[in-house]
Amino acid sequence: MREISVTLGERTYPILIEAGSLNQIGERFLERFSIDSPVLVLTDDNVARIYLENVQVALEDAGFRSWDYVITAGETSKRLEVVSKVYDFLIEKKAPRGVIVVGLGGGVVGDITSFIASTYKRGVPYIALPTTLLAQVDSSVGGKTGVHHRGEKNVIGTIYQPQFVLIDTDCLSTLPKREFLAGMAEVVKQGAIKNPEFFAYLEHHYRDILNLEQDDLLKTVGDCCQLKSDVVAEDEFDERARHVLNYGHTVAHALEGLTGFRHYMHGEAVSIGMVAAAKVSLAVGKCSADDVVRQERLLRSIGLPTRLEKHFILQLLDHLYADKKRVGDEIMFVVCTGIGSADIWPVKPERLVELLSAI
Ligand SMILES: NC(=O)c1ccc[n+]([C@@H]2O[C@H](COP(=O)([O-])OP(=O)(O)OC[C@H]3O[C@@H](n4cnc5c(N)ncnc54)[C@H](O)[C@@H]3O)[C@@H](O)[C@H]2O)c1
Ligand SMILES: [Zn+2]
Structure with a gap:
């Protein structure tokens, strides 16, 4: 236990x-x-x-x-x-x-x-x-x-x-398999924002996890609970530290809204949102190309979607305006600052759409 x-x-x-x-x-x-x-x-x-x-x-x-x-x-x-x-x-x-x-x-x-x-x-x-x-x-x-x-x-x-x-x-x-994979998106997110060793472990062991190997499930679930509980212990009432848990979620929520919550499961949208966030992070000089490749490769190997379809991008703007995590006219966008670390980067919705269009 x-x-x-x-x-x-x-x-x-x-x-x-x-x-x-x-x-x-x-x-x-x-x-x-x-x-x-x-x-x-x-x-x-x-x-x-x-x-x-x-x-x-x-x-x-x-x-x-x-x-x-x-x-x-x-x-x-x-x-x-x-x-x-x-x-x-x-x-x-x-x-x-x-x-x-x-x-x-x-x-x-x-x-x-x-x-x-x-x-x-x-x-x-x-x-x-x-x-x-x-x-x-x-x-x-x-x-x-x-x-x-x-x-x-x-x-x-x-x-x-x-x-x-x-x-x-x-x-x-x-x-059901699709539910399991959707959960894996949040697992990858935890590693991507908080723990480079755990991310590397996922890169080596994702097949064992998908095969439901008992030791790997215990490690994965345990490490994720530990990571999230560390964040929560720092910030029980959702103010500052917890915000990095929204990595990938700005685009994910917009995508879910645009598709009437029917097309993508939440985790699938988060997977697409994380890759989009990683690419934006690279474009504004916050992380390296290798950091992006590793996230995209892992998510794709797991069997999650990673591509943000072009026709969605312009339609995202209205949903980004409605983003709950907006402060004034800026969205508190979570950027990747290297595998295992993330930061909050305030950005105007128009600028974000411009960056997403260019990725
Ligand atoms: N409180 C929080 O911090 C927090 C964080 C993230 C998500 N959420 C909420 O979680 C909800 C999504 O949760 P979810 O993805 O677990 O969805 P869910 O609770 O709808 O479960 C998914 C499906 O799997 C079935 N199911 C559950 N366990 C099963 C099992 N062991 N075997 C077979 N079938 C099983 C359920 O009946 C359901 O059909 C959303 O409402 C979201 O808002 C809350
Ligand atoms: Zn989520």
Whole structure:
């Protein structure tokens, strides 16, 4: 078992990573909670089919009373109407202040469940059991919760830390391949912005990871959690240091918006966005040509798209104007300053489009 501590003063919590660990969830609960506390396991219908029964049996064998609530899989469940139905369920069950709320699933389940845990009775214990690669390496670290509203992504939310995160890397074996690859984009991003050794490791071992070799999955997920938790520990409330995590995301968000969130998965758009950001970084003298080649080669070898189609570039402008991370008339664009390091480079949207057109 690998244990990583997310160091946030009183809210410090562990991330426990091990193959097969879902089956030991009962023991992990007994170490921390009294069996008098009821447990709500929230999951989606895909994950429920594969994992819910095991988790509930493990909890019940340990002596916990457990309820389940299954939402429809997919982004459309990230809305207040769904949250409200779960509140109804908790109230009907007379769930007390000590109810333990567990999110079993990908980032959608994680974001919605942690939002519910952070608001029901002004906050109840939350446990994350992430089952997608994206959730294991990214969304389960950092405490961002939330739902979409009126077409705005993640516009209603809180920052709320779990009691612990339990990652079972065996869950990745049932994940659809395209979902897995999309998660790999965030993995590559972590290396590209924070850790040159980890990036080099990915260059040598990406095939082992794609083949789900256990040791490589443990290292990859563990290192990513460590990297993100270091960033979060520096900046829990999303001010400065966390911003480099948006590497590749300016172009990715614009691309997702332009294509109505249907054409590219988020990770695919991030892959294209990272290569675009690397090329812009090279054009303005922030990194070397080799830094660009290495990122493009790794992402392509993994099987992710890397090409920003020309016809999108001019259309990007409106989306760049709408960029959430704008300060005044400038976008806080994240540039690559060499493999393993990144920086914030304020740039006007028109200038960015000009640079992208030239790459
Ligand atoms: N809170 C944060 O910091 C943060 C960071 C990044 C992304 N997010 C959010 O995460 C969400 C995306 O998360 P995601 O990519 O995990 O998507 P997801 O939760 O929709 O999961 C993807 C699909 O895989 C299925 N699935 C999950 N685990 C499985 C398994 N082990 N085997 C088989 N199928 C499985 C799900 O049912 C779903 O159909 C977005 O809503 C995004 O906003 C949050
Ligand atoms: Zn992302």
